[in-house]
Amino acid sequence: MTEQPLRLGVVGLGRAFTLMLPTFVRHPAVRLVACADPRAVARDCFVHDFGGRAHDTVQALCDDPEVEAIYLASPHQFHVDHVQIAARAGKHVLVEKPMALRLEDCRAMIASADAAGVHLMVGHSHSFDQPYLTTRALIESGEFGAVRMISALNCTDYLYRPRRPEELVTAEGGGAVFSQAPHQVELVRLLAGSEVRSVRAVTGIWDSERPTEGAYTAFLTFANGAAASLTYNGYGHFDTDALSSWIGEMGQVRDPDGHGSARRVLRTVKMAAEEAALKDKRAYGTTVTAATARAQTPPVAYNHFGFVLVACERGALRPMPNGVEIYGDDEKRFEPLPAPDVPRREVIDELVAAVRDGRPPLHSGRWGMATVEVCLALLRSAAEEREVRI
């Protein structure tokens, strides 16, 4: 790589940032040069880790001439304002999912990026994960005929990980539909290779102490006739990593005997404030730093999002964390994917290809908006107990 690394400014040094940190510290094509965050400890850590500048405001960060593109990992509700600030400052934006909570916000974000002539990308989502991209390439090879049915099932302890209070309020972007469904919706959209036409869903709010969606199950149809079944359950009971040889969402080795651990940790805190503090303790600048990210055991496999099975007319494809299981009419085989050198490198690769080479990203603003539309339809279908057309 002869080009200079892409100079990235970071808005929000919270949970999403910590999940991208192993990527940032390892990917040669990107360099963090500036940040903005309300937490002083996080800002100080950033300057210590990356030698960049910590700004007081998002505006100041976006005005920083050193910054080429913004990684926007502020809470959902700020995405629309922050994207507009960045775009007006002429900066490309990678905004975390969910892009926004309302379609009009998505439209405003797209319009501002278009007007400024900058790229707007949405991610990370698990539709970036290489096993799904490889599965899509296998579908496009034509060897297996048209894609017809997709099954996606993910069972985790999502709801019992430490949360800030607003993460447990659906109207503020909390809950599994806004936070987890984007992953599943995007990966089935990627695999179907078509746009969603209808959604029928049921959501689950089963724990009165955490009164937001912890689970959903949905049936999607696509313009090309394919259908997908999506189920997510974040109540910490069954764990679909059991079906992936205990390789976790981040490609890490998991302990099969860890059942119930999220709930046990959570029981040690008594109040919402304590829980938020528990979350902060795991945030960037305290226990997580560039050094800890560099020292992390490298993932043994790719990121993934649970059990996924794609039925084509002449074959079935099962993306796994370390490759793709391929079931044809006559033979079955395994297409291995060696463990990635840089976790989630696919996100930065797509961003750099857009900014440096002008290659339109798959995960564009319009792509992200279509996902928000499906998530909103999912909530509406559950509330109105009927199929919702898109």
Added chain:
Amino acid sequence: MTEQPLRLGVVGLGRAFTLMLPTFVRHPAVRLVACADPRAVARDCFVHDFGGRAHDTVQALCDDPEVEAIYLASPHQFHVDHVQIAARAGKHVLVEKPMALRLEDCRAMIASADAAGVHLMVGHSHSFDQPYLTTRALIESGEFGAVRMISALNCTDYLYRPRRPEELVTAEGGGAVFSQAPHQVELVRLLAGSEVRSVRAVTGIWDSERPTEGAYTAFLTFANGAAASLTYNGYGHFDTDALSSWIGEMGQVRDPDGHGSARRVLRTVKMAAEEAALKDKRAYGTTVTAATARAQTPPVAYNHFGFVLVACERGALRPMPNGVEIYGDDEKRFEPLPAPDVPRREVIDELVAAVRDGRPPLHSGRWGMATVEVCLALLRSAAEEREVRI
């Protein structure tokens, strides 16, 4: 057991009968005393095996005073007439699934049984399988709260097993929706503990040489608010027995390297007549007899119908061929079910309890009719591309 065995007359010595044969030869509470079937070789074998009488007509069989109850395993389209003949003769009936292909036929069957005061039962279906019954009992214990979401996925080589021509014609009761969906629909109905209220489905006819449904995916909602996702794929690609330690549908040990074998065998035949002959060759009276059924390796586990996961509010239950995996808030455990002494004994147990003790069967005519209604709604939803209310 001090009571005399139930004296059963069999209508139809075909595939369904061979699947029940291991049960009939082992269950102490039942004795086969008469039969009716168009194939002489099957009739002769029956008389040799069981010492009973082979009748020329269903009417004659039902008039046989030795017969207490009829096991009706004739092709689907004959079920309505045959049930009426049996009921008018005062005989209880166990009719194979699907009960019928039209609701008016189901109604006529129920009416004739009611008028005659006999029990009408529908089965075998996999909702009789002990692991699902045990799972239902665990739900009813209340330990895990209300059942909310059920995921059911079964991938087999169903479509490539030898078939008679009519089994590949949906209008004649062929295809996965009439032949396989009843199993999946009944087991999710059993687990949900409620009646189906809506169906959204997509079906797949992907092989023009076998132009009936080989696959479907469906989203069901229930009166109690639960939802179920059902997916069946009989195209011989992925095999869900991989998720059950290669224990097969009949509780047998399977060869993980058997991929593609059904297609390979089928390729050795050139015409529909040859395929029907291939099917006949595996039928009762030729390669299958009471002796082969007795000599069969006993199943190592219970019958099952693929991957099933039940999400309750406070736990998840995963029925397996040899027990139930239980995932609570804090602990996970396994409730083992030792291998059954008699395969599918649950069917005969329910029939005998009805006939001898007057205990109303779960799998009554009304139960079976509700399943037919869901299967028809599944076809209609796919054809009309909309949700169908029930």
